[in-house]
Amino acid sequence: MTPRERLAAITFVAALRERRYSRAVSDLLWARWMMGTSLAFHIVFAAIGVAMPLFMVLAEWRWRRSGSDVHLELAKRWAKGTAILFAVGAVSGTVISFELGLLWPRFMEFAGPIIGMPFSLEGFAFFTEAIFLGIYLYGWDRVSPRVHLASGVVVAVSGAASAFFVTLANAWMNHPAGFALVNGVAADVDPIAAMFPPGWAHEVVHVVISCYVATGFAVAGIHAWALRREPGNAFHRAALGVALGVGGVAALLQPLSGDFSARQLAVTQPVKLAALEGHFHTERGAPLRIGGLPDVDAAETRWAIEIPAGLSLLAFHDPGAEVKGLLEFPRDRWPLVVPVHLAFQLMVGLGTALAAVSLAFFWLAWRGRTGTPLLGRRFLTVVALASPLGFVALEAGWMVTELGRQPYSVWGVQRTSEAVTPVPGLALPFWIFTAIYVFLGVMVVVLLRRQIAHAPGGGDAPASVVVSGGRT
Amino acid sequence: MSAADLLGAVTLAAVVFYALLGGADFGGGIWDLFASGPRAKEQRALIERAIGPIWEANHVWLILAVVVLFTGFPRAFAAVSIALFVPLVALLVGIVLRGAAFTFRLYDGRDPVQRAWGAVFSMSSVLAPLALGTAVGALASGRLRFESGVPAGGFMAWLAPFPIAIGLFATALFAYVAATYLAVEAHGALRDDFRRRGIIAGVAVFAAAALALALAHGHAPLIFAALTGRGWALPFHAATGVAAIVAFYALSTRRVRLARAAAVAQTALIIAGWGASQYPYLVVPDLTLANASAPARTQELLLWALGAGALLLFPCLYLLFRIFKGDRPFAIVDGAPRRGAR
Numbered sequence: 181m182t183p184r185e186r187l188a189a190i191t192f193v194a195a196l197r198e199r200r201y202s203r204a205v206s207d208l209l210w211a212r213w214m215m216g217t218s219l220a221f222h223i224v225f226a227a228i229g230v231a232m233p234l235f236m237v238l239a240e241w242r243w244r245r246s247g248s249d250v251h252l253e254l255a256k257r258w259a260k261g262t263a264i265l266f267a268v269g270a271v272s273g274t275v276i277s278f279e280l281g282l283l284w285p286r287f288m289e290f291a292g293p294i295i296g297m298p299f300s301l302e303g304f305a306f307f308t309e310a311i312f313l314g315i316y317l318y319g320w321d322r323v324s325p326r327v328h329l330a331s332g333v334v335v336a337v338s339g340a341a342s343a344f345f346v347t348l349a350n351a352w353m354n355h356p357a358g359f360a361l362v363n364g365v366a367a368d369v370d371p372i373a374a375m376f377p378p379g380w381a382h383e384v385v386h387v388v389i390s391c392y393v394a395t396g397f398a399v400a401g402i403h404a405w406a407l408r409r410e411p412g413n414a415f416h417r418a419a420l421g422v423a424l425g426v427g428g429v430a431a432l433l434q435p436l437s438g439d440f441s442a443r444q445l446a447v448t449q450p451v452k453l454a455a456l457e458g459h460f461h462t463e464r465g466a467p468l469r470i471g472g473l474p475d476v477d478a479a480e481t482r483w484a485i486e487i488p489a490g491l492s493l494l495a496f497h498d499p500g501a502e503v504k505g506l507l508e509f510p511r512d513r514w515p516l517v518v519p520v521h522l523a524f525q526l527m528v529g530l531g532t533a534l535a536a537v538s539l540a541f542f543w544l545a546w547r548g549r550t551g552t553p554l555l556g557r558r559f560l561t562v563v564a565l566a567s568p569l570g571f572v573a574l575e576a577g578w579m580v581t582e583l584g585r586q587p588y589s590v591w592g593v594q595r596t597s598e599a600v601t602p603v604p605g606l607a608l609p610f611w612i613f614t615a616i617y618v619f620l621g622v623m624v625v626v627l628l629r630r631q632i633a634h635a636p637g638g639g640d641a642p643a644s645v646v647v648s649g650g651r652t
Numbered sequence: 653m654s655a656a657d658l659l660g661a662v663t664l665a666a667v668v669f670y671a672l673l674g675g676a677d678f679g680g681g682i683w684d685l686f687a688s689g690p691r692a693k694e695q696r697a698l699i700e701r702a703i704g705p706i707w708e709a710n711h712v713w714l715i716l717a718v719v720v721l722f723t724g725f726p727r728a729f730a731a732v733s734i735a736l737f738v739p740l741v742a743l744l745v746g747i748v749l750r751g752a753a754f755t756f757r758l759y760d761g762r763d764p765v766q767r768a769w770g771a772v773f774s775m776s777s778v779l780a781p782l783a784l785g786t787a788v789g790a791l792a793s794g795r796l797r798f799e800s801g802v803p804a805g806g807f808m809a810w811l812a813p814f815p816i817a818i819g820l821f822a823t824a825l826f827a828y829v830a831a832t833y834l835a836v837e838a839h840g841a842l843r844d845d846f847r848r849r850g851i852i853a854g855v856a857v858f859a860a861a862a863l864a865l866a867l868a869h870g871h872a873p874l875i876f877a878a879l880t881g882r883g884w885a886l887p888f889h890a891a892t893g894v895a896a897i898v899a900f901y902a903l904s905t906r907r908v909r910l911a912r913a914a915a916v917a918q919t920a921l922i923i924a925g926w927g928a929s930q931y932p933y934l935v936v937p938d939l940t941l942a943n944a945s946a947p948a949r950t951q952e953l954l955l956w957a958l959g960a961g962a963l964l965l966f967p968c969l970y971l972l973f974r975i976f977k978g979d980r981p982f983a984i985v986d987g988a989p990r991r992g993a994r
């Protein structure tokens with residue numbers, strides 16, 4: 181072989197290696213996109229699955245207490261919508277259970293024995309949820325009123341329980357506990373300790389509340405829109421009362437619980453906190469930055485409104501406290517600073533706005549008792565416009581948590597690149613599932629529109645058509 | 653019996669329940685595809701009514717099996733997820749489309765739309781059991797070998813005659829149990845439709861089983877040896893055979909509840925037989941219950957959790973079936989024909 185040929189051969193091999201490497205990198209990206217898409221899709225239906233049963237039960241309970249027929253009609257209509265949404269939630273959740281292994285086999289191999297407990301308990305929550313939802317939806321005239329209402333309560337509780345358990349697993353990914361790492365292998369596994377890692381309570385509370393906020397505002401917005409056109413409609417008024425009542429209380433609690441989450445981060449995941457605040461330099465009396473765009477290379481966040489000592493105050497409840505900046509940590513441990521920061525600003529901004537709307541609602545409702553007409557047209561417009569914002573905030577919050585945990589799958593223990601599957605060509609399944617999600621999403625919207633379009637309750641006449649969930 | 657063995661038995665039990673309940677829901681979808689004759693519309697309506705309230709609960713058995721697998725046998729879960737990526741993705745596509753299409757059809761009254769969803773529903777009901785059976789067949793075939801965590805035979809090693817035969821077998825089996833359930837829920841001429849379908853599907857099960865056994869000889873030697881050689885094999889086959897004969901007899905003599913019970917017994921025995929012949933392997937021949945196990949403490953806790961969960965679950969399930977499947981949901985003997993409702 182001439183030196184020239186040798187050189188050519190070496191370059192060739194190097195090029196091959198390079199290609200293999202870049203293929204692996206892009207497969208990792210596809211895997212991350214696929215996981216993120218599936219979860220972002222599922223969480224919409226999951227959040228609805230947590231909150232909607234509560235709304236149904238409240239409506240049915242009002243009907244049983246007061247004999248108000250619109251509330252019965254409401255419970256039945258909501259039940260129909262929930263049946264459609266629940267089915268999509270169940271199948272998309274199944275996809276995720278498999279995807280955990282299909283995309284991240286090394287993660288599951290490592291984490292399965294440690295965090296399997298919450299997943300197993302979640303399985304039983306799914307069972308009770310599905311069983312009693314079946315009874316609730318199809319059993320209007322097969323079981324006694326009391327059993328029917330009780331079934332609804334069980335569904336509402338199990339929905340919250342599934343969210344509780346799966347969030348425990350996520351809390352562990354953020355703060356792994358309950359094992360010792362010996363040569364990269366987990367030893368001394370204690371599944372109970374792993375189930376309740378530091379910070380579990382903060383995350384679980386924040387997540388469960390977010391489901392009521394997002395669903396409450398989404399539902400309230402739809403009925404507010406209808407009320408703008410038909411102000412006297414008793415059906416929509418009843419719906420708005422329940423949805424915004426629950427969603428509003430939740431939206432007022434959400435910033436408080438978010439503050440707990442942020443303080444938790446300051447202790448357990450300071451890099452993440454620094455990323456979401458766009459905070460580069462470690463300092464005492466660190467300012468709170470509202471908005472702005474982090475410039476990673478220049479290590480500064482431009483165009484933000486700065487509130488002096490605000491961050492120290494929020495994170496440690498002490499204006500002089502030192503807050504670690506991103507530069508404190510090696511560059512390869514930084515998450516994607518820009519999207520994490522922007523998503524966080526979006527969540528907090530929307531959370532503040534929704535809390536304000538809720539305050540206004542409760543104030544108006546309180547004033548309503550003293551004779552002024554309930555909810556004017558302008559307020560209804562605001563509520564209608566706020567309809568998607570809860571879900572936007574919820575998705576943004578998950579992006580903060582999940583992107584902010586990068587480059588780790590298990591914080592500080594296992595990198596996402598170590599967790600990924602060796603299966604090549606992940607772009608194809610990504611596009612298949614994405615196409616399915618888009619298609620399902622469109623179908624759900626079409627179907628729900630058809631359900632809502634023929635809403636009863638014009639004037640104050642009791643609804644005469646009683647539709648039962650599903651067909652009998 | 654070690655914790656690992658016990659957990660393996662629980663996993664197998666979850667698979668049996670999934671086949672008997674979730675599998676039957678897929679079987680219903682298969683009969684939707686083959687709905688024919690003057691009563692095609694009634695057949696579809698019965699299937700829809702039978703599946704509606706229960707399919708989501710039935711489906712959770714699969715999730716339970718997955719969760720137990722990754723908690724109790726994480727190495728096996730990782731290996732299977734890698735080596736069976738393709739059939740598992742196919743299974744998921746089938747599951748998603750089946751569930752969504754079923755619900756959309758139920759809640760969209762327009763005729764042409766219903767027909768389109770019906771087609772998606774029934775075709776995905778064939779895809780899912782085919783994919784699931786193929787995946788299970790691949791586990792038993794001995795074709796899935798691993799070298800430092802990567803499948804030695806590539807990502808398509810599962811694509812071989814034996815796994816596909818098991819896929820066909822699973823599809824036929826699900827259709828068979830579904831037909832016997834539907835025969836119980838139907839009345840009059842509709843019942844005869846499903847009795848006839850049960851007999852046809854029973855023959856298909858038999859043919860697929862014969863094909864799988866013939867292929868096992870060369871393509872899944874370990875299973876073949878166990879099925880023909882181990883001490884328990886003969887009584888097991890005998891029991892399965894008796895159940896099959898009783899089912900045929902009962903189907904042709906209109907004892908539909910007896911037929912259903914026999915078909916359930918037959919299905920449970922077949923799956924249990926597969927599990928026993930594969931014991932102690934999870935993935936033949938590299939992964940066993942023992943070497944894929946999670947730490948003992950995890951397995952013990954999981955067993956406790958499953959036990960407590962079962963105490964909660966079974967009464968709830970009974971309630972569900974009691975409400976939607978009549979007074980004696982699991983009875984073997986046909987009662988006097990009920991009048992009125994339904």
Ligand code: HDD
Pocket residue numbers: 354382383384386387389390391393394434435436437438439441442445527528529530531532534570571573574575576577578579580581584
């Ligand atoms: C309706 C949705 C919603 C609203 C209005 C808010 N959040 Fe939120 N937030 C979520 C929905 C959410 C979430 C999607 O549920 C997350 C993702 C993971 C989690 O723990 O909750 C989240 C995460 C999350 C985190 C990261 C936790 C972690 O990574 O461990 C912090 C620090 C906050 N939130 C703080 C706030 C603050 C200060 C808010 C003030 C207004 C706020 N959130 C409103």
Ligand code: HEM
Pocket residue numbers: 222223225226227228229230265266267268269270271272273274275276277280306307309310339340342343344346347387391708711712715
């Ligand atoms: C790793 C993440 C997740 C996995 C593996 C997962 C898995 C699943 C599965 C398998 C189901 C179907 C259950 C059935 O058939 O009834 C489901 C539904 C559900 N999931 Fe998830 N899920 C995940 C994330 C989440 C999150 C973050 C939440 C809540 C905050 C959540 C809450 C629910 C709820 C309430 C349901 C009930 C179905 C519904 O109402 O739509 N899940 N999930």
Ligand code: HEM
Pocket residue numbers: 212213215216217219220222223280284287346347349350575578579582583585586588589590596599
């Ligand atoms: C439902 C709301 C959730 C959303 C929208 C969401 C979003 C995402 C996104 C976008 C990614 C990709 C991140 C990246 O690689 O850049 C991801 C990864 C992942 N998520 Fe979540 N997530 C959610 C909840 C959960 C929960 C509750 C779990 C709990 C077990 C979980 C487990 C995972 C795993 C295992 C990965 C892959 C490894 C990794 O990238 O870290 N997720 N998620």
